Amino acid sequence: MAQMALVIMLLFVFTFSFQRFKLYTFESDNLFLFDSTWIKQHLFETGGVNLILTSFLTQFFKFPIVGAIITTIVYISIIYYIIEIARKINGNASFTIISLLPIGFLMLCVEEPFYSFRGHISLAICLIITFVYLNNRALFAKFDAIFASLFSLLIYVLFGSVAWLFAILIIVKSICQHKFPTNGIIALIALFICCTISYLCENFISVEEAASPLQYYNWPTSYLTATCAWFSVILAIIILVFANKLNNKHIESATLAVMIISFGYGLNKIHKSDMAKMQHESYLADNNCWDEIIKLNKRKPTKTKLISYVNLALAKQNLLLDRMFEFNQQLPTQRTDSRIVRNEILRMESLVYFESGHLAQARKAAFNSVLITTGGVEPHDILRLIPINIAMGTKNVAQHYATTLNKTLFYSEPAKCALTDTNRILPSKSNFCELYGFANDYREIVEADTQNVVAQQFHIAFILLSADKEKLRNYIETTKNANLHKRVQEACTIMFTTDECRQIGVTEKVINEFEALKNGEKIADFYRTYWYYIAYLNTTMKKQ
Numbered sequence: 001m002a003q004m005a006l007v008i009m010l011l012f013v014f015t016f017s018f019q020r021f022k023l024y025t026f027e028s029d030n031l032f033l034f035d036s037t038w039i040k041q042h043l044f045e046t047g048g049v050n051l052i053l054t055s056f057l058t059q060f061f062k063f064p065i066v067g068a069i070i071t072t073i074v075y076i077s078i079i080y081y082i083i084e085i086a087r088k089i090n091g092n093a094s095f096t097i098i099s100l101l102p103i104g105f106l107m108l109c110v111e112e113p114f115y116s117f118r119g120h121i122s123l124a125i126c127l128i129i130t131f132v133y134l135n136n137r138a139l140f141a142k143f144d145a146i147f148a149s150l151f152s153l154l155i156y157v158l159f160g161s162v163a164w165l166f167a168i169l170i171i172v173k174s175i176c177q178h179k180f181p182t183n184g185i186i187a188l189i190a191l192f193i194c195c196t197i198s199y200l201c202e203n204f205i206s207v208e209e210a211a212s213p214l215q216y217y218n219w220p221t222s223y224l225t226a227t228c229a230w231f232s233v234i235l236a237i238i239i240l241v242f243a244n245k246l247n248n249k250h251i252e253s254a255t256l257a258v259m260i261i262s263f264g265y266g267l268n269k270i271h272k273s274d275m276a277k278m279q280h281e282s283y284l285a286d287n288n289c290w291d292e293i294i295k296l297n298k299r300k301p302t303k304t305k306l307i308s309y310v311n312l313a314l315a316k317q318n319l320l321l322d323r324m325f326e327f328n329q330q331l332p333t334q335r336t337d338s339r340i341v342r343n344e345i346l347r348m349e350s351l352v353y354f355e356s357g358h359l360a361q362a363r364k365a366a367f368n369s370v371l372i373t374t375g376g377v378e379p380h381d382i383l384r385l386i387p388i389n390i391a392m393g394t395k396n397v398a399q400h401y402a403t404t405l406n407k408t409l410f411y412s413e414p415a416k417c418a419l420t421d422t423n424r425i426l427p428s429k430s431n432f433c434e435l436y437g438f439a440n441d442y443r444e445i446v447e448a449d450t451q452n453v454v455a456q457q458f459h460i461a462f463i464l465l466s467a468d469k470e471k472l473r474n475y476i477e478t479t480k481n482a483n484l485h486k487r488v489q490e491a492c493t494i495m496f497t498t499d500e501c502r503q504i505g506v507t508e509k510v511i512n513e514f515e516a517l518k519n520g521e522k523i524a525d526f527y528r529t530y531w532y533y534i535a536y537l538n539t540t541m542k543k544q
Helices: 001-018 019-028 036-043 048-062 064-089 095-111 118-135 137-159 163-176 182-200 207-211 224-241 247-271 276-284 290-299 310-316 320-326 337-355 359-371 379-391 393-403 412-419 439-446 451-467 469-479 485-496 498-504 508-518 530-537 541-544
Strands: 302-305 328-330
Touching: 001 019, 019 048, 019 064, 019 095, 019 276, 019 379, 019 508, 036 048, 036 328, 048 064, 048 118, 048 137, 048 290, 064 118, 064 163, 064 508, 095 118, 095 224, 095 451, 118 137, 118 163, 118 224, 118 439, 137 163, 137 359, 163 182, 163 224, 163 379, 163 412, 163 508, 182 207, 224 247, 224 451, 276 310, 276 337, 290 310, 310 337, 310 469, 320 451, 320 485, 320 530, 328 412, 328 451, 337 379, 337 541, 379 393, 451 469, 451 485, 469 485, 485 508, 485 530, 498 508
Parallel strands: 302 328
Antiparallel strands: none
16 A cells, blocks of 8 residues: 555656646647537547547646646556456456556657547556456356457447457456467457448548557557557556566566666656647746746747747736847747647747737637647637637627637636627738738737737837848837837947937947947846847858
8 A cells, every 4th residue: 555655646746747738738639518519429439438538537637736636546547457457367466566667658648749648548448447347257257258349349439449458458368367368359350340340431541540549649640659558558467467476576676677767768858848848838828927938948948939938928028128138039930840849839829929919820820720639629729719800800700719618618708708808909901911021010010009018029029130220220210209228229239330329319328338349348248138149149140
């Protein structure tokens, strides 16, 4: 009991510390709709019950601690039933480190970009059903092969391809007890026929998807990790059965070493990836934790595109121009990222454009994000599409999105509030997006809504990052009699002569600071300035 308690505590601490933000993303990908039509539609799919159950549970992942608790319960259930199945084969089986092996692979599965939590739920359910079958096998001993086939088909219909694991475990039990596995072989044949029929009925795009862990992914991709999780269950049970004939200490030591080195290295590498950081930022942004986003980026300095969570966090606090060059700023460019991170980027872009008033670009990003999300339901983007469509005059579309969110547990009230949002002001030219270029779009947005402080900051920031002399001159001419921000003054000292700077409104203090810098003085004050950006940060400017 003490060992199991320690394992529970460690699994929860690890899951909550390192994977709670990844689990948070499952809430969007598996959104549960309290709608009889939606439930009936999925109920009659292969693995439909698994999809409905997973979607119901993951909606509570909106709260990361709940996601960590549910995931830990799933892990403990898997460990417990691995041990219990081993005991059904050999009564002397007991808890050892080897029973944790499948959990390591499942943790790696969570980090895979297209993996669905359905893989976790299906594996846990499969082991529970396997235990129930073995525990009551005496009730239908005469028709064992028939019942084994029925159980495997039931698992397949309700929970998907994990039914293969059930059939294999039945075979393993028979072999370990020196019996011919007639029931398991017949169950495998029945599953093969069922998978083929599912494919021919066009329930799946290939036999591979119909009969493998690929079924638990949202995109055709490598499913090696999930396959390893299945086989590690079989391996763990076999070792537990024969543990009394082997050297337990050597097995446990070797297994523990492999898990620490392999899984520890793999998870640490994944946890430090840009995608993991963006998922963390996404959670913080959804909960208005702007200070935390800034701190996170200070701890992990990377190249920062103008359209990013950290710049939005700075702009929301009216600090973008003051602090933007604390980070490695880069011009907005055409995204060339892989599909792996594309959905996370679209979610980010949708929020940043929405908050900065560029509703056309926000709609484009949000709509594309919904398109590549399983089931076409990404609640945060759909929520943004409601006021966007109201502002653009398509209220019927906004109502459609609101109706969808009214069927959810956590987005019904926000959807109703979004329907009354009439505070979005569009430029009179209301072009779709990038029709006249990024800078002109924001110029029109700022002209249309002079109270939009976030848009103003992004507008000036783009002019500075692009180092465009004419755009800077036009900006200054449109803001005559206004005090120029120090970053703008710093840009003027580079692009204009000293006399022009004085005419424009650059202060003597900034001019003197630039002269001192050129003379190699006050280098310590160089950091956080526009001059620092031009000299060191902007790789585009260097190439030119």
